[in-house]
Amino acid sequence: MNQQIHLCHHEVTLLPESARVIIRPFIPSNVHLVATIIGRALALTEDDVALQLAELRIGFEARHHDLVSALHAHFEKVRHHIPSEQPLSLDRQLLIGAIFSGEYALESAALFNPSMVPHPDQSGVPDGALRFIMSLRATGEGHISSIEFRSGIIAQDGVITLDPVSRFVTLPLVVPNPKYRKPNFLSKLHEMGFENAHTQAVLSPLAENFTRSDLNQSLTNVREGAESALQDLNPTLDCIQWLADSNYELQFSEKLAMSERIIFPVSNNESNGIEDARFVLFTEDDGSKMYYATYTAYNGRAILPQLIETEDFLHFRVLTLNGSAVQNKGMALFPRRIGGRYVMLSRQDDENLFIMFSDNPHYWSEPQLLMRPEEMWESVKIGNCGSPIETEAGWLVITHGVGPMRQYCIGAALLDLEDPTRVIGRLRQPLLCPEGSGREGYVPNVVYSCGALLHGGSLILPYAMSDKVTAIVSLSLDELIAALLASE
Template sequence: MLDLFNHALRLHADPSRVVVRPFHIAWQSNGKGPSRSERLVREVLDMAPSEARRQLEIVLKDFEARHWQTRRVFMTRYDEIEAQLKLDGGDIGDEKRQLIGAYFCHEYSYAAAALMNPSAVEHHDQSGMPDGSLRIVMSLRAVGEGHISSVAFREGIITQDNELKLAPEPPFATAADTHGDEEHMPEGPVTVNRHRDSTLSGTVIFPITKAQSNGLEDLRLVKFTHDDGSTEWLGTYTAYNGSTIQSEMMRTRDFRAFDLVPMTGAAARNKGMALFPRKVGDHYMMIGRQDGENLFLIKSDRITHWDEGELLLTPEFPWEFVQIGNCGPPIELDEGWLLLTHGVGAMRKYSIGAVLLDKNDPSKVIGRTREPLLAAANQDREGYVPNVVYSCGALRHRDTIFLPYGVADSSVAFAFVPIKAVLAQM
């Protein structure tokens, strides 16, 4: 294996990281008559002012120190309920408004079970960066209560000496949310918004729609350059509802508003799709695995519609005999497209390798590493799912590849890989 520089930093699951999330009570009800939301609001409105004050004091004693701007969050949530139920809020005092908001919120430990499968991209704001340094955004798959996956973010800087400096996590995290119908779970495309006062490192995107209800899994972020030169940050991920999956795309230009868009076409029923960072020729292109074993090159005229592709790579070496897949979007080099891959070998041991594809015709494989760059071993073996190393996206920084990777579906580690050394292995 290649002699990599593995950074000492390691990120782990943390049950103390909690957010206040909207509690969509009515989504759980199929009854007739007044909705559960309407009944709950009426219970609070019928309270004596002194009782409402006492109940609010109990809530604030329990939760105000654990969350950021708790009263404002409750008031914001009340405003959403008022708009949905068309309440006349003129005679409702602040204490009852806050209490109603509290009933429609809940606390959620979003990374209690696992933190894994990161991807990294260039940050949209590079202001103030010294020469040779790069500000980055990482997405992380956070797994919490009910083994439901969400998307967390972490900002950081890579220095000219390949030092990784992560921005400190704020003491409080906030959930991005959509403003919609309180009585029905959304379906189809939705837009979620980061709270106006929250940092990106303190923002979590949770499942919103029915198709996503059991998880947003393995976001593969890429900075995409359109034909007109404009840039957009796109990420493919797997939406899981507990029984079926579908591939969806996250789209954002500012990491404040995020469009979550279901993709269409035969290939979108599969997991692990990775988008090229620009069109190649006249087509958008993806790397995907359509049969659970091999890698395919998929072309499309529409960025959210993907039909079946052409076979690109099959398992060739012992460390990938069981299956191969991508480890994120291809990275453009002068020499071609560098595609990091994962392979599964004996005893379901995961390894990470690389392939070089022709820059003008990515269906042509120029080179391939015979041995893995990185494999599950020693400290990278133990965890929730042992013997797994897995990445959803690396990035180029000067003459190295910055590779964040998940370890045993339990934690996140970081490596710096010299590009020349990777190409020399092919």
């Protein structure tokens, strides 16, 4: 431990809560089984249907904001299996929807890997205080990860208070006709090896900013107008369709509390999890602001770094990232441009920490080595614990290191403000290591964070313990900077 740095452990612990559940569709892949199950529901009398549905509503309605809408949405997913000539009552539709539904406890296994950013709404906050949003990785059955949120206040004296956590959780509306940016779309297709005549035929009629319906119509036109002998047509069109599915928009109701908003996997890229979102409040040169989050999409076989954009934590754009350096985990965006360019930390090789520059926040290439493991506590690999934080002394980077027995510790480094490729300070001993009961959890001997923030003269550092629960410490920024500069 760095003796000159004093840590204040706050009486805030975020524990996983199994009672917070969403409703997910559970539809067998075997179409004959789906038809058989529906047949049983169709054989019931209307009185039996009403009785069964009433019992379901008694058992489940109090656990969800809008049970009926969820059941009806899941009925719509299997409607095409029902003979078209057979009219169904609303009750029977809802019962069929319930048959193909199930609850999923988002955080039953863990609530961890937090990041903190200032809340976009600071109205009514006392002088000297700060309202914040904390993102968290929630993991449930099957190790499927999603993003949850909490909100709270850091008082002028540093006391941290979390807002009450709702019993309910709600999935957002997946915007049915999202917008796309043609340059980004073309860049990704080129990177994937699908920039050909079919791609040009689909995209050339479209505007610079086009909608999903525009794209669907163009795909239809190209497919219908092509010769059946073109063997590379279907793979190209399938790739374009995959890319469109991977870039989507989400919308939450403004009536929902922050803790009720859940970002659950939507695309096939992330079917097994949205992992370790690193949120940052980014300020453009003109003063405009945007919240970005880099995260790892996982489909059970491969990982893919992706990007989230939001201005208000109500409307989210989820985007694929482009470029040869978009690989591995742990991409973290600097909170402003440096020398007119966007800057990102990354870990290309699962060992060292890299830095890269770009004119476009969606395109990354040519990473430069920034730091290698040096101390025994980081002898296996190093990475970042969120976006760098600007201070007068330099860019503060909270790091993590993996050492013997796969123990994760949290450290820190300092980069030059004008030239962040220069490391001007680096702790030789970690700030935090797993200890006591914090060593025990889903993955033992781990402390980890996805983003801290400054308040007054303190660094507020939320961190997860052993991939299970989340806690918060704060420490003096002056003490930390002094220790970093002394280390060199």
